[in-house]
Amino acid sequence: MILGIETSVDHVGVAVGDYRGIRAHSMLASDRRHAESLTPMIQFVLQQADATMADLSAIAVDVGPGLFTGMRVGIASAASLAWALELPVAPVCSLDALAMNAEWSDNVVAASLDARRGEVYWALYRMRGVGAEPLRLTEPVVSSPEDMAVHLADRGEDIMCVGTGFVRHAELFEDVPWALMAGEPHAFPTAQQVVVLASHRIAADDTVQAGDIAPMYLRAPDAEINWLTREATQ
Amino acid sequence: MTSHVVNESTVVLAIETSCDETAASVVMGGNDILSSIVSSQIEIHARFGGVVPEVASRAHLEALIPVVNAAITEAGILPSRVDVVAATAGPGLIGALLVGVSAAKSLALVWDKPFVGVNHLEAHLYAGLLDDPTLQFPLVVLLVSGGHTMIIEMRGHGDYVIMGRTIDDAAGEAYDKVARYLQLGYPGGPAIDKIAPDGNPHAVEFPRAMMHDGLDVSFSGLKTSVINYVKKNPGVANVDIAASFQAAVVDVLCAKTIKAAQKVGAKGIVLGGGVSANSLLRSEMTTRGAAAGFTVALPSRDMCTDNAAMIAAAAWHRLASDGPTSLSCGAYPNLKLDAVPR
Ligand SMILES: [Zn+2]
Numbered sequence: 078m079i080l081g082i083e084t085s086v087d088h089v090g091v092a093v094g095d096y097r098g099i100r101a102h103s104m105l106a107s108d109r110r111h112a113e114s115l116t117p118m119i120q121f122v123l124q125q126a127d128a129t130m131a132d133l134s135a136i137a138v139d140v141g142p143g144l145f146t147g148m149r150v151g152i153a154s155a156a157s158l159a160w161a162l163e164l165p166v167a168p169v170c171s172l173d174a175l176a177m178n179a180e181w182s183d184n185v186v187a188a189s190l191d192a193r194r195g196e197v198y199w200a201l202y203r204m205r206g207v208g209a210e211p212l213r214l215t216e217p218v219v220s221s222p223e224d225m226a227v228h229l230a231d232r233g234e235d236i237m238c239v240g241t242g243f244v245r246h247a248e249l250f251e252d253v254p255w256a257l258m259a260g261e262p263h264a265f266p267t268a269q270q271v272v273v274l275a276s277h278r279i280a281a282d283d284t285v286q287a288g289d290i291a292p293m294y295l296r297a298p299d300a301e302i303n304w305l306t307r308e309a310t311q
Numbered sequence: 312m313t314s315h316v317v318n319e320s321t322v323v324l325a326i327e328t329s330c331d332e333t334a335a336s337v338v339m340g341g342n343d344i345l346s347s348i349v350s351s352q353i354e355i356h357a358r359f360g361g362v363v364p365e366v367a368s369r370a371h372l373e374a375l376i377p378v379v380n381a382a383i384t385e386a387g388i389l390p391s392r393v394d395v396v397a398a399t400a401g402p403g404l405i406g407a408l409l410v411g412v413s414a415a416k417s418l419a420l421v422w423d424k425p426f427v428g429v430n431h432l433e434a435h436l437y438a439g440l441l442d443d444p445t446l447q448f449p450l451v452v453l454l455v456s457g458g459h460t461m462i463i464e465m466r467g468h469g470d471y472v473i474m475g476r477t478i479d480d481a482a483g484e485a486y487d488k489v490a491r492y493l494q495l496g497y498p499g500g501p502a503i504d505k506i507a508p509d510g511n512p513h514a515v516e517f518p519r520a521m522m523h524d525g526l527d528v529s530f531s532g533l534k535t536s537v538i539n540y541v542k543k544n545p546g547v548a549n550v551d552i553a554a555s556f557q558a559a560v561v562d563v564l565c566a567k568t569i570k571a572a573q574k575v576g577a578k579g580i581v582l583g584g585g586v587s588a589n590s591l592l593r594s595e596m597t598t599r600g601a602a603a604g605f606t607v608a609l610p611s612r613d614m615c616t617d618n619a620a621m622i623a624a625a626a627w628h629r630l631a632s633d634g635p636t637s638l639s640c641g642a643y644p645n646l647k648l649d650a651v652p653r
Contacts, residue, residue, distance in 0.1 A: 116417060116420055149369075161390060161417075301366065
């Protein structure tokens with residue numbers, strides 16, 4: 078059984094299950110109190126699934142892109158659990174999980190999360206059926222929502238748009254004929270999707286060890302950006 | 312508050328990630344250090360001239376598992392031997408603290424062992440006791456670091472009174488700012504300490520602010536007068552400025568700490584925090600403390616700077632008096648010395 082952790086957005090989510098389905102899950106709009114909620118939620122979800130730590134065969138975690146602090150709460154927890162239990166880890170990209178909100182779609186799917194400071198994280202996908210791993214058409218990037226809109230328009234086809242990146246910048250897509258907006262209820266990745274995606278990785282033996290989970294920040298810390306600009310202009 | 316049975320065989324695994332050191336330690340019975348691993352980020356932050364929170368948080372996450380793993384391996388125990396898992400819950404950088412708290416709570420959950428969220432300031436007081444278990448209460452502790460400058464009366468375990476504190480900059484902050492101005496590099500404490508012995512501490516008589524009022528201290532004016540003096544006298548050697556600046560800082564810290572110890576009839580004076588690794592502070596406090604009739608305990612330099620052994624020691628005492636911390640504990644960036652994380 079896989080334990081899935083989702084903390085890269087405003088919500089905190091935990092799920093346990095495997096390729097056959099989800100046994101139990103829980104989700105909380107945490108108001109960025111990820112660390113406070115996560116550990117008790119793991120305990121609760123395991124109880125609901127009538128499972129113990131010993132039943133787990135892998136740990137799955139959303140590694141971003143998303144809220145830096147939230148991501149680290151999830152990754153530090155997943156790494157510690159995996160290290161103590163000597164289990165493999167399946168790192169899952171937040172946008173891959175988010176795209177699964179449109180797993181039924183025949184269109185190209187754009188998954189985008191609000192990156193704050195007027196930017197969005199986004200990537201494009203082609204769905205391969207319910208429960209299947211989405212096919213990435215473009216790699217996750219961070220850009221202005223306007224830049225993203227230009228890229229999407231250039232494709233010249235209808236695009237299913239999911240995630241907070243679109244909800245937050247809805248005005249940019251209001252009268253655009255090609256943008257099919259999934260809207261608010263499908264704006265977040267969930268722990269259930271993290272588990273489903275991880276089950277594919279585990280089947281493909283594509284996992285990492287506890288100490289090797291790489292967060293997907295996509296953006297350097299501010300200080301580093303300032304420092305690099307200063308070096309470049311000197 | 313439910314107290315918890317701890318004894319000399321209780322093994323605590325503690326994690327510290329409040330600032331720029333990722334540390335983990337295994338301590339038995341509250342004072343027997345089986346391992347103490349510290350992975351420093353000083354080099355990572357040096358180019359920025361100070362600790363950058365987001366950079367620190369990223370580095371903590373990267374170092375976490377290797378450091379925890381090394382602490383267990385070096386202690387020569389099996390993870391199943393751990394009885395208690397602790398982490399610094401505050402004060403500190405929130406994003407950095409959350410890495411250690413999340414990790415420790417997860418380990419406590421997996422192993423079904425109590426979790427203790429530790430107050431970092433309280434832990435610094437235990438650093439002195441870890442190095443010298445014979446110390447008797449009441450103690451007066453001078454806690455000086457990049458973030459804190461406090462004179463504390465430690466009446467017993469968990470019983471503290473803050474007698475004096477900085478009203479502006481922490482001592483370590485003043486060192487960093489002066490060192491940056493003199494272009495001596497980062498961190499400022501060791502940089503100034505290194506060249507000061509070659510200079511004349513009386514070259515410039517910098518002001519000793521608030522020397523005769525109470526036990527609070529102030530370093531902002533000293534920093535400003537150093538900068539103004541250098542502007543007006545560009546020919547004066549850095550070594551003399553460094554020596555004179557350091558003499559002023561140490562003079563104030565020693566005088567106030569000894570005054571505090573006299574006031575409460577302390578059985579000893581203890582140094583703690585990163586700045587207490589400073590060689591002039593150590594030698595002056597020893598000489599002047601002894602002259603005033605006090606035993607002065609100087610924790611080893613490893614115990615002065617941030618480490619997880621002191622976190623484990625504080626956790627052992629807190630578990631005995633207050634019981635475990637809830638698994639819904641978060642991070643408390645502004646935690647006060649007498650506050651216990653819940
Ligand atoms: Zn400290």
